[in-house]
Amino acid sequence: MYILGISAFYHDSAACLLKNGSIVAAAQEERFTRKKHDAAFPRHAINYCLSEAGVSANDIVNVVFYEKPFLKFERLLETYLAFAPRGFRSFLSAMPLWIKDKLFQKSHLLKELKQSLGTTVDWSDRLLFSEHHLSHAASAFYPSPFEKAAILTIDGVGEWTTTSLAEGLGSDIKVIKEIHFPHSLGLLYSAFTFYTGFKVNSGEYKVMGLAPYGKPVYADLIKKNLMHIAADGSFQIDMSYFDYACGLTMTNKKFEKLFGGPPRRPESELTQREMDLAASVQKVTEEVLLLLAKDIAESTTHRNLCLAGGVALNCVANGILERSNIFDNVWVQPAAGDAGGALGAALCGWHIHHSGERQITTNLDSMKGAYLGPSYSTAEVEAELLSCDAKFQTYKQDEMLQVVVEALIDNKAVGWMQGRMEFGPRSLGARSIIADPRSPLMQKKLNLKVKYRESFRPFAPSILREYVNDWFEFDGDSPYMMLVSGVSHDKRRVMNDNEESLFGIEKLNISRSDVPAITHVDYSARIQTVHVETNALYHSLISRFYEETQCPMLVNTSFNVRGEPIVCSPSDAFKCFMGTELDMLVVGSVVLRKEDQSGSSHSVYAGDYALD
Amino acid sequence: MLTILKELWRFLRVRKKLWMAPIILIMVIFGGLLVLAQGSVVAPFIYTLF
Numbered sequence: 001m002y003i004l005g006i007s008a009f010y011h012d013s014a015a016c017l018l019k020n021g022s023i024v025a026a027a028q029e030e031r032f033t034r035k036k037h038d039a040a041f042p043r044h045a046i047n048y049c050l051s052e053a054g055v056s057a058n059d060i061v062n063v064v065f066y067e068k069p070f071l072k073f074e075r076l077l078e079t080y081l082a083f084a085p086r087g088f089r090s091f092l093s094a095m096p097l098w099i100k101d102k103l104f105q106k107s108h109l110l111k112e113l114k115q116s117l118g119t120t121v122d123w124s125d126r127l128l129f130s131e132h133h134l135s136h137a138a139s140a141f142y143p144s145p146f147e148k149a150a151i152l153t154i155d156g157v158g159e160w161t162t163t164s165l166a167e168g169l170g171s172d173i174k175v176i177k178e179i180h181f182p183h184s185l186g187l188l189y190s191a192f193t194f195y196t197g198f199k200v201n202s203g204e205y206k207v208m209g210l211a212p213y214g215k216p217v218y219a220d221l222i223k224k225n226l227m228h229i230a231a232d233g234s235f236q237i238d239m240s241y242f243d244y245a246c247g248l249t250m251t252n253k254k255f256e257k258l259f260g261g262p263p264r265r266p267e268s269e270l271t272q273r274e275m276d277l278a279a280s281v282q283k284v285t286e287e288v289l290l291l292l293a294k295d296i297a298e299s300t301t302h303r304n305l306c307l308a309g310g311v312a313l314n315c316v317a318n319g320i321l322e323r324s325n326i327f328d329n330v331w332v333q334p335a336a337g338d339a340g341g342a343l344g345a346a347l348c349g350w351h352i353h354h355s356g357e358r359q360i361t362t363n364l365d366s367m368k369g370a371y372l373g374p375s376y377s378t379a380e381v382e383a384e385l386l387s388c389d390a391k392f393q394t395y396k397q398d399e400m401l402q403v404v405v406e407a408l409i410d411n412k413a414v415g416w417m418q419g420r421m422e423f424g425p426r427s428l429g430a431r432s433i434i435a436d437p438r439s440p441l442m443q444k445k446l447n448l449k450v451k452y453r454e455s456f457r458p459f460a461p462s463i464l465r466e467y468v469n470d471w472f473e474f475d476g477d478s479p480y481m482m483l484v485s486g487v488s489h490d491k492r493r494v495m496n497d498n499e500e501s502l503f504g505i506e507k508l509n510i511s512r513s514d515v516p517a518i519t520h521v522d523y524s525a526r527i528q529t530v531h532v533e534t535n536a537l538y539h540s541l542i543s544r545f546y547e548e549t550q551c552p553m554l555v556n557t558s559f560n561v562r563g564e565p566i567v568c569s570p571s572d573a574f575k576c577f578m579g580t581e582l583d584m585l586v587v588g589s590v591v592l593r594k595e596d597q598s599g600s601s602h603s604v605y606a607g608d609y610a611l612d
Numbered sequence: 613m614l615t616i617l618k619e620l621w622r623f624l625r626v627r628k629k630l631w632m633a634p635i636i637l638i639m640v641i642f643g644g645l646l647v648l649a650q651g652s653v654v655a656p657f658i659y660t661l662f
Binding site for chain 2: 019070074077078081098099100103104106107124611
């Protein structure tokens with residue numbers, strides 16, 4: 001039985017296909033349309049899922065949409081009524097759009113399904129809807145390796161729910177508690193994202209990356225004025241400081257008065273104030289997350305926790321939760337944001353609507369390493385690259401590995417495209433840019449010459465699972481780069497007094513460990529453990545690098561430039577390779593060197609994508 | 613269209629939010645007029661309403 005899950009019309013549209021409850025394929029629409037966070041109906045992703053499984057539209061028993069449009073419409077309408085007469089202008093401008101997009105979303109979906117999959121099937125009989133946070137909870141629990149677990153989902157907002165506490169037992173999910181709009185931890189974080197001059201819904205991870213440069217001097221101010229936090233972690237936001245419920249911005253004048261000034265203008269210089277604001281909202285988020293986790297641990301007595309929702313992408317908070325020992329095991333859905341809602345919706349269709357059996361994969365989980373997207377054969381890669389006028393050399397796999405290791409040791413930045421594309425926002429060694437983490441200049445080089453992004457942003461390591469405990473204060477599985485942990489003390493470099501006294505962004509230029517390219521200013525790193533079971537080729541590459549250097553890890557960053565979706569096809573990879581200062585591109589066993597390419601293939605690339 | 617309205621009516625009854633029905637009805641009418649007004653045929657009519 002095939003079930004298709006869809007998320008769309010807000011941000012990060014995606015599709016996911018299940019066969020008898022097992023994930024066959026999943027992908028985000030943005031990877032095909034090349035529009036970051038594309039919210040359009042995921043017709044390309046759906047077509048890919050069907051072709052991967054080799055099935056036709058007739059074979060799909062149900063299509064499950066990841067949220068309930070009427071419920072969302074109800075929330076929008078009630079919120080405006082509750083805040084009236086505030087927000088009258090935005091109400092007038094948004095009303096026609098809501099009627100079209102929310103009230104008539106089902107007919108819109110049916111029309112799109114007809115256009116994408118043909119008219120032979122009456123989709124109105126097969127279309128189901130799951131609640132937004134139930135979709136998140138399902139995406140967190142069902143693929144996890146646990147028979148029973150507590151489930152915590154936190155994001156901006158779904159229909160009404162912004163935070164839900166649930167428990168999973170076998171094939172059942174029971175919701176225990178919910179916190180409703182406008183009281184939202186995700187929207188509080190987004191408000192600070194806006195206030196510190198970053199884009200809401202995409203800049204949150206920049207705030208997280210900026211936090212270690214600052215001190216949480218505003219944390220008490222936030223807790224005293226902006227929100228009331230109860231002992232069980234539930235919270236209430238004082239909406240007199242915010243404009244997001246029915247206005248056109250996140251924060252208002254009262255908020256600006258409290259924090260002593262207007263929001264930072266996007267792309268203007270970052271000051272210590274923004275860093276302190278980031279550190280403060282990060283600290284409050286961590287405190288609330290820990291209290292919520294304690295509450296659900298006590299009320300369910302489960303020793304396993306599953307996390308999803310946009311806030312679960314906050315890997316710094318996840319790391320603190322993991323180290324708190326509130327739970328024995330923490331599992332975070334790699335596609336924790338709305339894209340993962342497609343997977344959750346499909347799983348709800350299988351387990352809840354059809355009462356389908358749950359097969360638990362106790363070794364790691366059922367996500368197949370999150371490698372759920374398209375892959376390309378060598379013949380396809382060569383044909384596509386030839387059409388791009390690329391000069392390349394095809395090696396045997398073993399030779400290719402040696403060529404790449406030598407390039408890495410020679411301080412080259414390598415575009416690495418192998419096998420099936422990752423599902424979710426992280427590159428995990430299938431569409432990655434990789435480099436030597438021992439190089440003290442690598443972080444700057446990658447940020448400014450390859451990624452064209454802000455120099456304060458850190459990079460993550462991909463480390464062989466077998467050696468993670470030798471290099472980090474962590475000894476578990478983190479295959480999806482969802483946890484942050486400290487670099488081991490014996491690998492750290494002690495700062496002298498001069499270096500200690502540096503502030504803010506100046507800290508960045510100091511080499512802090514044996515692997516400076518992946519060590520953040522607070523000695524932390526966002527770890528990806530590489531497992532032979534889920535990505536044997538990447539494991540082999542790092543093993544070979546280890547044999548030559550005694551360093552069992554590589555820098556791993558997503559294969560894209562700022563504002564661009566991660567590459568999907570060989571031609572996307574080639575375009576990115578030629579538009580940046582990447583030195584080498586490896587697609588399967590096909591190797592391209594920058595110096596071999598003709599001048600006409602070079603492109604100016606950085607300006608092609610809107611800044612995120 | 614009729615199916616959606618039927619479903620919406622059922623939804624409002626289950627959620628015990630029938631009080632929303634007249635508001636939604638007015639919104640649909642005005643929203644529809646605003647959409648139509650983009651084609652300018654009924655624009656003068658809208659103008660007099662506001």
